[in-house]
Amino acid sequence: MPDSQKGSTRAAWAIFKESPFDPGLKTHKIHRLSAIMKRTVHAVVIEGDLRTVFYIEGDAVISFNIGSHSVYRQ
Secondary structure, eight states, rough: OOHHHHHHHHHHHHHHHTTOOOOGGEEEEEEHHHHTTTTTTTEEETTTTEEEEEEEEEEEEEEEEESSSSGGGO
């Protein structure tokens, strides 16, 4: 990951830790992955086409991928 994306990722993570559904993160449900995984899966927009994908299990947030829109197709 380029340094510029690392900085954007750190900034988004700081906001995410305070409020995962902050409007600035454009958090949204990924319907296809949710159906496949049989749990609600969300993505956060870090910048441009860079996203991180996560789900919530109890009081834990499980982030399992970071990348472009192609992460949705895995």
